[in-house]
Amino acid sequence: MKQKTRWPIIKHQKTKQNMNRRKTIIATSIVLVIISAGIYFYYGVIFKEARNIASETPDFRITAKKLIEDYTADPKKADSLYLNKTIEITGKATKETDSAIVLENTVFCLFKEKLNTKMMDKKTTIKGKCIGYDELFLEVKIDQCSVK
Secondary structure: OOOOOOOHHHHHHHHHHHHHHHHHHHHHHHHHHHHHHHHHHHHHOOOOOOOOOHHOOOEEEHHHHHHHHHHHHOHHHHHHHOOEEEEEEEEEEEEEEOOOEEEEOEEEEEOOOOOOOOOOOOEEEEEEEEEEEEEOEEEEEEEEEEEO
16 A cells, blocks of 8 residues: 655645745734834924024014004914914014013013123014914013024
């Protein structure tokens, strides 16, 4: 009698091992793609580089009085126009500290560095990013300011 060979069994086991290896490679590839997308989202979207307001072209050139009139008339409409936009505001400096100026008693402008020149009671043009209206102090807040 002829003895049966084990060749079909060995061939079947090798095919099964190849299938398991393929599944492992595919699963590992999917996990790596998901991790890469997460890292990109974390660093590329959440921690994107800050804007350089001083080098940007202003979206609006406006007087301090007109800015506060827009915010007192309709804060939501004014926010849609000015919020997070680079604006250039002209007005008389009515209050001054070492790193902030208030124009026309209504527009609070915060600077990154201390101011070297005195601007009190002078007509001044400031460029910065509008961060909103403070209803408690009745002031428009401008951040990252620079003197024009």
